[in-house]
Amino acid sequence: MMTQGFTLWFTGLSGSGKTTLSREMEGVLLERGMKVELLDGDVVRTNLSKGLGFSKGDRDTNILRIGFVCNLLTRNDVVAIAAAISPYEEIRQKNRQLIGRYVEVYCKCPLDILEERDVKGLYKKARLGEIKNFTGVSDPYEEPSNPEVIVETDKETVEQCVAKITRTLELLGYIPVIGNGAEYSAEEEEEIKRRLKALGYI
Amino acid sequence: MMTQGFTLWFTGLSGSGKTTLSREMEGVLLERGMKVELLDGDVVRTNLSKGLGFSKGDRDTNILRIGFVCNLLTRNDVVAIAAAISPYEEIRQKNRQLIGRYVEVYCKCPLDILEERDVKGLYKKARLGEIKNFTGVSDPYEEPSNPEVIVETDKETVEQCVAKITRTLELLGYIPVIGNGAEYSAEEEEEIKRRLKALGYI
Numbered sequence: 001m002m003t004q005g006f007t008l009w010f011t012g013l014s015g016s017g018k019t020t021l022s023r024e025m026e027g028v029l030l031e032r033g034m035k036v037e038l039l040d041g042d043v044v045r046t047n048l049s050k051g052l053g054f055s056k057g058d059r060d061t062n063i064l065r066i067g068f069v070c071n072l073l074t075r076n077d078v079v080a081i082a083a084a085i086s087p088y089e090e091i092r093q094k095n096r097q098l099i100g101r102y103v104e105v106y107c108k109c110p111l112d113i114l115e116e117r118d119v120k121g122l123y124k125k126a127r128l129g130e131i132k133n134f135t136g137v138s139d140p141y142e143e144p145s146n147p148e149v150i151v152e153t154d155k156e157t158v159e160q161c162v163a164k165i166t167r168t169l170e171l172l173g174y175i176p177v178i179g180n181g182a183e184y185s186a187e188e189e190e191e192i193k194r195r196l197k198a199l200g201y202i
Numbered sequence: 203m204m205t206q207g208f209t210l211w212f213t214g215l216s217g218s219g220k221t222t223l224s225r226e227m228e229g230v231l232l233e234r235g236m237k238v239e240l241l242d243g244d245v246v247r248t249n250l251s252k253g254l255g256f257s258k259g260d261r262d263t264n265i266l267r268i269g270f271v272c273n274l275l276t277r278n279d280v281v282a283i284a285a286a287i288s289p290y291e292e293i294r295q296k297n298r299q300l301i302g303r304y305v306e307v308y309c310k311c312p313l314d315i316l317e318e319r320d321v322k323g324l325y326k327k328a329r330l331g332e333i334k335n336f337t338g339v340s341d342p343y344e345e346p347s348n349p350e351v352i353v354e355t356d357k358e359t360v361e362q363c364v365a366k367i368t369r370t371l372e373l374l375g376y377i378p379v380i381g382n383g384a385e386y387s388a389e390e391e392e393e394i395k396r397r398l399k400a401l402g403y404i
Contacts (some may be wrong), residue, residue, distance in 0.1 A: 030345055033267045035278050035279075037274055037278065045341065047266075047270040048250070048267060048270070050263055050267075051253050051254060051260075052253060057279060058253075064249075065249060065250060065252075068250070069271060072239055072271065072274075072275060073275070073278065076237050076275065076278060076279075076280045077237075077278075100205065116278040173372065
């Protein structure tokens with residue numbers, strides 16, 4: 001099957017569900033016969049970002065570099081999935097401009113819940129000053145101004161989030177429509193359409 | 203047309219013709235209907251290598267990083283063309299292993315001829331010590347041990363080099379065969395086949 005590429009970009013605080021959802025979406029898209037490359041934290045740190053730190057400049061370089069690679073893939077009919085905190089709106093917008101077929105998923109979760117869970121113990125270390133420039137604690141996170149999808153990962157299940165992202169991609173015409181929509185309530189479908197209308201897509 | 207990807211990797215000293223030949227080959231492959239991405243010096247410096255210097259470690263990181271991106275493209279049916287001095291055999295071999303469908307073109311030209319031409323004035327600066335770690339002058343260049351193509355850019359014209367690379371790709375089965383072979387002498391054809399036989403391809 002020949003399909004056009006696009007970039008599915010996950011942004012959000014550490015622990016907000018980017019990696020989990022990006023892996024789930026990789027599976028969904030592979031099942032639909034797409035070519036998919038997942039650029040998640042580990043892949044990027046090992047292969048693209050070695051030598052970069054967490055200053056504003058280095059973070060920007062990192063995010064633009066991931067965007068560059070996503071663009072190479074996207075324009076060659078591959079779906080690129082990126083999962084990166086990507087805290088700065090200006091830089092995300094630069095990638096959006098570059099890539100064109102760019103779908104932003106904002107993994108939204110209140111900071112106090114992330115700190116309470118603190119699966120990796122990173123927030124605690126950040127509060128103690130053992131990690132510097134930690135997004136949300138000692139470094140800013142700018143909320144996306146026009147994400148194609150917002151998933152509230154403290155309220156929605158993984159399945160719900162995946163369904164919402166998938167349905168958005170279907171409505172954008174980026175992936176083939178399958179199934180009978182039974183996974184979504186009429187209400188959820190309405191919410192997705194409202195957002196895409198507001199962004200001028202449909 | 204659906205074709206499989208591969209990586210065409212140009213290695214050689216500064217001024218040996220990598221950029222010229224990589225651009226020519228980009229044109230040839232686009233004409234044959236392939237998807238092509240050219241990762242040449244400028245593209246790489248701007249988008250992938252910012253922050254890296256010319257130490258052994260940084261050079262290796264740079265070449266492996268380009269190889270990582272070439273591999274992403276190659277396994278998604280794109281032809282990736284890289285033009286990079288890539289002086290170390292071990293690192294080139296790592297990329298070869300990773301990528302699999304990897305065709306190495308060694309742009310061979312004696313150092314004294316490159317120094318005499320010195321189009322960009324870099325060799326002079328390197329001799330004066332104004333540029334440190336300059337490959338061929340103050341940093342090593344390890345000749346490739348098993349390149350698919352050797353072009354002697356002080357003796358062969360651009361057209362001859364392009365014909366030799368193109369014919370090699372045809373014989374490898376990586377690009378469709380077109381034309382009547384009139385561009386190559388029987389002798390040149392024999393040379394190409396001898397090399398591919400020695401490497402175990404045919």
